[in-house]
Amino acid sequence: MATETAQATAQRNGAVGHLQVEDRIWLLRAMLMMRRIEERAMSLYRQGKVPGSFYDGFGQEAVSAGAAFAMAPEDRLCILHRDLAAHIVRGVTPTRIFAQYMGRATGITGGRDGNVHFGDYRVGCVGMVSMLPDMMLVATGMAMAFKLRGERRVALTWFGDGSTSRGDFHEAMNWAGVQRLPVIFVLENNQFAYSTPLDKQFAVDPVERAAGYGFVGVTVDGNDAEAMFEATYEARQRALAGEGPTMIEAVTMRMHGHAAHDDMKYVPKEMVEEWRKRDPIERQEARLRKAGVDVEQIDAEVREEIDAAAKEALSSPMPDPSTATDGVFCEGEPEPLLDGQAPWSGFQSEAALEDDS
Amino acid sequence: MATETAQATAQRNGAVGHLQVEDRIWLLRAMLMMRRIEERAMSLYRQGKVPGSFYDGFGQEAVSAGAAFAMAPEDRLCILHRDLAAHIVRGVTPTRIFAQYMGRATGITGGRDGNVHFGDYRVGCVGMVSMLPDMMLVATGMAMAFKLRGERRVALTWFGDGSTSRGDFHEAMNWAGVQRLPVIFVLENNQFAYSTPLDKQFAVDPVERAAGYGFVGVTVDGNDAEAMFEATYEARQRALAGEGPTMIEAVTMRMHGHAAHDDMKYVPKEMVEEWRKRDPIERQEARLRKAGVDVEQIDAEVREEIDAAAKEALSSPMPDPSTATDGVFCEGEPEPLLDGQAPWSGFQSEAALEDDS
Amino acid sequence: MAPLTYLQAISAGLRDEMREDERVLLMGEDIGVFGGAFKVTDGFVAEFGLERVMDTPLAESGIIGTAIGAAVVGMRPVCEMQFSDFISCGFDQLVNVAGKMHYRQGLAVPLVVRLPSGGGFSGGPFHSQNPEGWFMHAPGIKVVAPSTAEDAKGLLHAAIHDPNPVCYMEHKHLYRRVKGEVSEGVFETPLTARVARSGSDLVVIAYGAMVHTALEATEDLEGASIEVLDLRCLKPLDEDAILDSVGRCSKVVVVDEANFTCAAGAQVAALIAERAFEDLDGPVVRVATPDVPIPFSPPLEQAVLPSVERVREACRELLEY
Amino acid sequence: MAPLTYLQAISAGLRDEMREDERVLLMGEDIGVFGGAFKVTDGFVAEFGLERVMDTPLAESGIIGTAIGAAVVGMRPVCEMQFSDFISCGFDQLVNVAGKMHYRQGLAVPLVVRLPSGGGFSGGPFHSQNPEGWFMHAPGIKVVAPSTAEDAKGLLHAAIHDPNPVCYMEHKHLYRRVKGEVSEGVFETPLTARVARSGSDLVVIAYGAMVHTALEATEDLEGASIEVLDLRCLKPLDEDAILDSVGRCSKVVVVDEANFTCAAGAQVAALIAERAFEDLDGPVVRVATPDVPIPFSPPLEQAVLPSVERVREACRELLEY
Ligand SMILES: Cc1ncc(C[n+]2csc(CCOP(=O)(O)OP(=O)(O)O)c2C)c(N)n1
């Protein structure tokens, strides 16, 4: 199986134009939410309100927004540390995200885990561990269960260029290929792993390896939310059709340092300049302006929502120290993963059709 | 980089005819030694003289004999559990091998480790651990040191089809590719991993993956010792020329069970029959008969040597229990890896040339 | 009631759970068509099919990691490590992903990892390890270690029904050497210690294979009344049972087969030194394998593994204290 | 003599060893161009070049495994884990390949693994662990844990010159908080314990960051004379020093930051209960982090890590015993 661009496959499958204007607005909104939340979180961090360190995905918003947008409520996701928009798409509220960053009792992990290390099982997500890319195997295992039970569900996870060097990348890719599982691997190639450039991680672009595992690898402009949606949509169709996994390489750029403390001296200025011209949000805004949408209005709404959310989170309580050792073990019945929000209009129409029949 | 057969590259590099008759006899002798030692060890096992379990490489003798034969004294090897001929080529005596199997004080590990889990650092080898394919990383690290120090040396290790599923396979392949290290990875594809057939381990032949790591992958008839030599010879030349790693897939068949206890019910009879016709030793014998060599004589000599070795090993002492806890830590200066035997006539002539100059 | 070997009891337990609950999924290397390196799942494919008795790739991190994924979406995976030694290759997924999941985000990981462990048959450094101590030290993981056929089945039931990751230590040396009456059908052994023999002069605390070593070593010690406490569950540790035995016997020998430093026995001895100090009439004596890889050759292996003689000697000395 | 922070002392030690011995090779993620996540190797590339200060792929098994290969052919690799937590991903290579190599075949593995460990700064469950107990339980591996700047440099020298695999536990919370006089040039700290403060009524045994907690907690305990023993080397354990302190003080509190069960402190307490029983005038008290992942939020983290107050309380109670 040769590598192909998402566009190419898109044409082949005639899978273009899945997005209505409302969907394209949703994508913009999700990306704006991510950016505004992270901007605000960064200033809260500088004010000492966010403990530990802080990681963001500035400039990469399209990767998580576009991919998550193509996933159905019953699908399951492992969201990584540059993928805040995916949490938004699934229905996690900004208030709980701020509370999470600030280690409040009302955050997704209730202060047990930090910053971006979270996932809300109530919306079908399993929170990432720090060890990269361990979640590739967890996602593969979820897909394995779906296949065993004959369920029409797909698992998806993101992972970075650096984490492709870890053994778990290989064990997951190989396992998913051997068992032809309904799983989507989104490689977030943002040019760096902390300070380490690509050529120290691999001699050949990892998307080329998909074929060596027996499935499709596609390369997508990771700064184009709609292209990300299309590629993920197709990957999901393949998975549902029993054609196995897909690896999607989203080519993008980490526009901020690895974490709050990192001044990224090691990144050539020109490189950042180059990529700044390809901002995924400006790109989506331009598209929607052409379509006559008032994007300023949307940003204003987002900012308002974020202000309110931050305020609410700031006034929410810290966890009670007396609960610090609770819940190491589960007692009683395990909580099931619940379905998440799936705002793409296509799902509603599909649902409608099913209701009719 | 596309995959190619050893024959093809052999022609291209005009690298044929490296083997003199004496070399081809050496290859036969090494394979015969391996087979006769393992036959004898198996009967010693059945007599209860070999503790634990016993693994052999019946039918795979060409893989280790041919590859090891292409390595120079100063090269370093990690030999695996189906590769006894490689120990013979490097100069480990049958007596010490029998003593190793029987857990005697005079075995390579002095009874500390068992059966095939050994390697003699005095002949440039690092003994395998059971965890597969951990030694791929150790070999890669040796090659890394050679490159850092600007030494003209190559590291080589073998590993099985099943062990390609482990993360360490990937971490080693990737690391060696990124750093373009002088290391040779010999994939011993013997159709099974214990009872597990290939299609449960990978969807695509792993040799196809070499390109995805940025280096050459070649497929060789693993039952042809001379083809194994040629492919390894070329790989070593590439490594010395700074062209990085090579992965050699030796296609062969595990003709016995995984270990002494395994009746291999899970292997189709016809498959074994098919492969029996391709016995690597008979093949080498046929070649040498054509060349007028008295192969029966060679086998007779080997049997004699093996008889004497087994006898000597049987009379050698068991380790002293009072030493059981000695040597967990190294005290004093580490022992260096020493050079091994390298019987290929090409090395002698090379050496001769150097002496002249 | 039928007399079963320890190994047959594990098989019977697995079969019952597979029949009772279709969420139970067996995963491992060579467990399907071949029936497992030790034949624990022999014949399972015929009854349950290749999908539920899954021959996996040779990839321990993959086995644990995918099992975690299956567990969080409602399966009840039971993973077999071909030898417990190989869990080192799946260590990260087990301690970091499975062990910390529920505490971090309230998501349970009902996962059982079967770990054929222990030495005594010339398995050598890589087929004889007792890794339980590593997992006792990893938060969020339970560890059980049956010593009898009955408990092998009962603890397996408990482990599979537990909503948490459980390391099920099955001692290879007991597989065929230990035989006993095992109740038919499904029953559960509580995650608590068991008094294997009650006594009043001294208690030997052990688990797994060492319970049998302890019983044999103390069968007849010049008429002394020796209690043997079988821990059965190492994490959480049954502290009450330990303190109760020590309170009644006042002298303690703690035995484990694992390497000495930071072993389960160290935790047990430390517990006693802190919480039963006043009950003690002598030092808390430990018998364990020294900090050495398990050698292959019989005379060497016998020299390092805790023997009946060593345990008897330790008890005799302590009785005389 | 110049006052250096704990972190500067580690850097100085590494620099000295790099200058002294060209076989010394530094390997790790982001240690070269970037100078390391904690800037321990800041500026090293300029002096030693990219080859000897190697930015590796993101692959811990690869780092340990290739370092082993380099070590057996004569290099002296010093590997940095970006956080000690990530050693779980290189666990197998360290315990099975490096740890057992010399015993099995007489081949030494002179390898140092630098493990930035410990909590106290909201690092959360994956950036705060203290994994030393796992490696104390693995034969063939040494474990050192400096608590002062002087020892940070001296123990690094000892570790790099040791022909065995050594886990060098550097506590992140001490990096910039601890400062002290450090001798210039190359010197070695022996792998033995150090009396941080001598006393006669009670001894607190600790290592790493907990040494400072212990010193602060016992500075002024109603005039009681409290000894603080800094273990410095956890494997091999300095048993003589421990038994000597206990012999003189008769009361012991063992403190470690690691999770309670099977921690280094369990081994120390068990040692005392077996070998110093007659010297004891009270229970062997332990203070450690309970068996819980280290939570991120400050009030939760403070609640689980051993605090000055908890240690003081434990000492006070034991003194009254
Ligand atoms: C197994 C492992 N080793 C080291 C780290 C420390 N670390 C955190 S993020 C990071 C870089 C990750 O790079 P990449 O995979 O490209 O993801 P990105 O942050 O660029 O999205 C590293 C080395 C880790 N998280 N996991």
Ligand SMILES: Cc1ncc(C[n+]2csc(CCOP(=O)(O)OP(=O)(O)O)c2C)c(N)n1
């Ligand atoms: C990491 C690891 N897991 C499991 C095993 C147990 N085991 C020993 S040999 C073997 C099969 C190996 O198959 P392959 O790699 O093809 O080598 P072969 O024996 O066929 O030469 C297995 C599963 C092991 N040695 N290492």
Ligand SMILES: [Mg+2]
């Ligand atoms: Mg990246």
Ligand SMILES: [Mg+2]
């Ligand atoms: Mg094989």
